[in-house]
Structure formats: structure tokens, C-alpha cells
Amino acid sequence: MNVYYDRAQKAHAPKHFLVSGAPQPSPEKPERADAMLSGAVNAGLTPVVPPDAGLGPIAAVHTPEYITFLSTIYERWQRIDGASAEVVPNIHPDRRDGAYPKSAVGQAGYHMADTACPISADSWPAIRRSADAAVAAAQAVLAETESNAAPKAYALCRPPGHHAFADMAGGFCFVNNSAVAAGVLRSRYDRVAILDVDLHHGNGTQGVFYARPDVLTVSIHADPVRFYPFFWGHADERGSGAGLGYNYNLPIPRGTADADYMPTLDAALARIAAFAPGALVVALGLDSRADDPFGGLSLTPDGYGAVGRAIAQLGLPTTIVQEGGYLSDDLGPTLTSFLQGIA
Template sequence: MQVVYTEDHRQHHPRHFLVNGAQHESPEVPERADRLLAAARAGGHGIVGRQHFGRGPVADIHTPEYLQFLEHIVTRWRRIEGASEEVIPNIHPQGRWQTGYPASAVGQAGWHQADTACPISEGTWEAALASADVAVTGAEIVRQGARAAYTLCRPPGHHAYPDMAGGFCFLNNSAIAAQWLRRTHSRVAILDIDVHHGNGTQGVFYSRPDVLTVSLHADPVRFYPFFWGHANERGEGDGTGYNLNVPLPRGTDTAGYLQAMDRAFQRIRAFAPTALVVALGLDPHEDDPLKGLSITTEGFAEIAARIAGLKLPTLLVQEGGYLSDALGDNLKSFLSGFEAAAGS
């Protein structure tokens, strides 16, 4: 399987992460990609670099207002006397009332950043664009006839809305890739297997019938992102019935997860897509530091084999999965399980 990667992700190195109001070191660091890349190489997969697609694929998903914010906010933030090194909002307008768009950098940070887990610093914009290019490069590989490709995207993307960052995510790589696949595929399904609900991806396609969004995740009633990912969220307008959430009890193990996948696959088969994007989170693992589910390393191979059994051109887009001794092994298990099933 071809693996798409770029060193440009290193330009984004967040320092801070608030947990229950306390400041901690961010878990979304360059070492994540280092371990995943080493695992892909150890698995014998060929590494290819990103192609440069310009801003078009990103602008197909994200608003120009938001993209302008991401590109220029660091420079503007640094003009504020006493401001933090990283752009971290201290105000979040609930409901984002339609009373006008703020002119100040502080107000716009609150408008465009859903939480304090997406600090923006010098290099974040460039790294996010590069990560989107990685996703589109993989989508193009699949579009040109490959059975599957894996895109080592960092920073991740599935919490990013058209005009809002959140949860370590700035540009929605999975959505951008799905939109690229729509150039030749009339129906594309996105299956999100990250431990957290793919709320941004859901938001992008919530009113659209051409992209089915399915997410299996820890129940948000007591887990991030809290306000999205519930079973009653089915889509709206023309997209009603094209969104499926399968929230799982905290600590769900491999057997319980595989059982829940049957429901997700029923919906995917009913949609009859001609291509599949998998938002590949490795954070459902039992030893992931963000702890929500209890999938074993061997369980990732079983999950991957089930996905390969759909027999669809498949793009794997890296989402979560944080530093633990098992991180690399989890990726190797997933990729080997997928290839073994796809080749059978």
C-alpha cells in the first residue's frame, strides 16, 4: 500500500492543551507522525511525498473568511500587547449569534476556534495546508485506480467545520479528500473510527445526500466533543438520513466494537458508494492516553479486515492516536489486516 507523507507537518508543534482547566503539554506533537511513519516503513509500505494542489481543494470545504483567519491570525495576534505565544481563545460565542462578525483578533479567535485544544502558532497554517495536500494526494492515487492508500495526515482534521477549528484540527482532511473523490465518484461514504465523534465532518455534509457520513465513537454524553455525535443526529434538509452516529459505551472492547460495525456497514451498503474514506483514529486503543474505548492491537487488524470486506476503493486518512508504546504496532496491525483481507 502506498503511504503519503510530508515532513512539513513539523511546522505545527503545539505546546499547550487545557484539561479540566489545567494546562498540560499537547499530545498532538510531531513524534506521533514519527512513530506512525516508522511503523509504515517497518510494514514494508512504500512512502511517497505529497503533491501540491494549491488552495482549491481546501476552499471547496472551508469558507474564505475562515481560511483568511487561519493564514493571518498569528501575525495579528502578536500585535496584541501581552498576548500568549499561541493563539488560544478566551471567549466562545454560544450559538455564534448573528449580530455581526468581530473585527478584533480576539473575537475572531473565539468565533473560529471551538475550544482550547487547537492552539495556532507560526507554522500551523502551512502544516495544515500540507496535511490537506497529503489527503488529496492519497485521494488522487485511489481515484486513479489504486485499491487503497494511507495518508499520514498531521495535524488531523475531523473536528474541523467549514469555518471552525477544534480538537487539534484545522482543515478537515477527510472531507477534503471525499470531495476530491467526488470528481469521479457519484457517491462517497466516510466511515469515522476515531474514538471521538467526527463532528466537523458531519457538519460539512449534514445537508448533502451525495456523501454518507458514519461515525463510531465513545458516547459523547460524557466524552468529547459532548455536543455532537448523538444517535438522533440524522442529517437535515436534503441530507436527512445520510448521517449515522453509533455512540458506544466507554470501555467498549473489540468484540463489542465489531458488533457495532455491522450496523454501520448495513448503512454503507444501503448507500451503495463507489468509494470509501476511512477517518482512521487509532485512539480507540485500550492504552491510548485519551482513553475512551478498549480496542486491542490485534483488534485493529480485525476492524481493518471488516472494512476491506466492503471491497471499495478506500482512502485511509490518519486522524487521532496519541503517544503510547502501542501506537506504531496499532498502525501496523491495521494496515496488515486490511491488506490481508483485500488480497483474499
């Protein structure tokens, strides 16, 4: 198995985000990529720099309006007298079907759900390379299916992606890398499933596919009734229109540890098996572990190994896309445990 990653992804280095109204240093630090790369190598994976995939796979998920915003907003923001060093929204619309502002400030509010995803001069190139990693991993899985019934590849995507909607960034995320990978896999398979095991609900991924029956979205996460992203991730969100019944949320209590997590995972895997997909995307959050700075769930590195082994039992071509997981001593070892389990 290969790990797809480019050190250029570290150029995005957000400084702060707001927590309960107070500015705090951003935990989405470039150094977390070093820890995860070390964890992947220790699991026996071979590092590969992904090729430039162009804008096509991103444009298959995100609106041209949003892509234009991401690629141009920093330069436009700097023309504002007294503007902050990073693009951070200070106003949000009360609806998304009204007028589209020409103002950089207005567009920032329209396209950024919260203050956790500031944009600097180096952000867009890093975001592009993160998406390239997801594309390369999915393409590698497609290339290996003729000789291997269940090939796997790991995309070390940083910045992450599962909170990004088709036209909106949020929660450290800009381009939805898991959705991009699913789009690549859909070029061959009629049905693709996405299993999100991040601490936080993958609200952007849900939003991208909510009305579609060809991509099943399944998310296990801390109950959002008092936890980010608050407004999405509840059990009664099942999809809409043609996608009704193709979204499955499994919110669990804060503090859930290994033994109580596994029955929920079994339910998620049973739903995926009933969908009979041709391929799987695992949106791998490592922030469900006990010592993650967010402290929402209590999985151990061994628990992540068990999660990987259970997912492997599906026997599907699998693209693993990195989502959350923040700096602590066991970040790298937890990834090693998961990758060894799923392999």
C-alpha cells in the same frame, strides 16, 4: 499501497491545552507522526511526499473567511500588546449568525471551538501539507481504479482534521482532511461514504455534510454524553434537509473492547453498503486502543487488524485519512496491524 506524508507537517507543535480547566501538555505531539510513519513502513507501505495541491481542495470544504483567518491570524495576534505565544481563544459567540468581528481576539473565538488547537507561526504551513497528504492519497486512489477495483492509499495527516467544521477549528483539528479527501473522490463518484473509527465523534465532518445526500457520514465513537465533543455524536442526529438519513452515529460505552466493538462495526458497514457508494474514506483514529493516553475505548492492535479486514470486505476504492492516536508503545504497531488488515 503508499503513505503520503511530508515531514514539514511536524512543524506544528502545540504546547498546551486545557483539561477540566487545567493546562496540560498537548498530546498532539509532532513525534506521533514518526511513530505512525514507522508503522506504515512496517506494513509495507512506500513513503511518498505529496505535491502542493494549492488551496482549491481546502476551499471546496472551508469558507474563504475561515481560510483567511487560518493563514493570517498568527501574524495579527502578535501585534497585540502582551499576547500569548500561541493563538488561543478566550471568548466565544453565543451564536454564529451575528456580526463578524474585526478583532483578532474576536475572530479567534469565532473560528476556534475550544483551546485544544493553538496556532503558532509554523501551524498554517503544516496544516496545508497535512491537507496535501489527503488530496494526494485520494488522487492516487482515483488513478488506480482503472487497473484495480478496490485500490487503497493512506494519508498520514498530522495535524488531524475530523473536528474541523467549515469555519471552525477544534480538538487539535484545523482543516477537515477527511472531507477534503471525500471532495476529491466526489469529482468522479456521485456518492462517497466516510467511516470514522476515531475514539471521538467526528463532529466537524458531520457538520460539513449534515445537509447533503451525496456523502454518507458514519461514526463509531465513545458515547459523548460524558465525553468530548459532548454536544455532537448522539444517535438521534440523522442529518437535516436533503441530508436527512445520511448521517449515522453509533455511540458506544466507554471501555468497549474488541469483541463488543465488532457488531457495531458490522452495523456501520451494512449502512455503508446500503448507500452503495463509489468510494470510501476511512477517518482512522488510533485512539480507540486500550493504551492510548485518552483511555476511552479498549481495542487491541489485533482488534484494529480485524477492523481493517472487515472494512476491506466492502471492496471499495478506499482513502485512509489519519485522525487521532497518541503516543504510547503500541501506536505504530496498531497502525501496522490495521493497514495489513485492510490491505
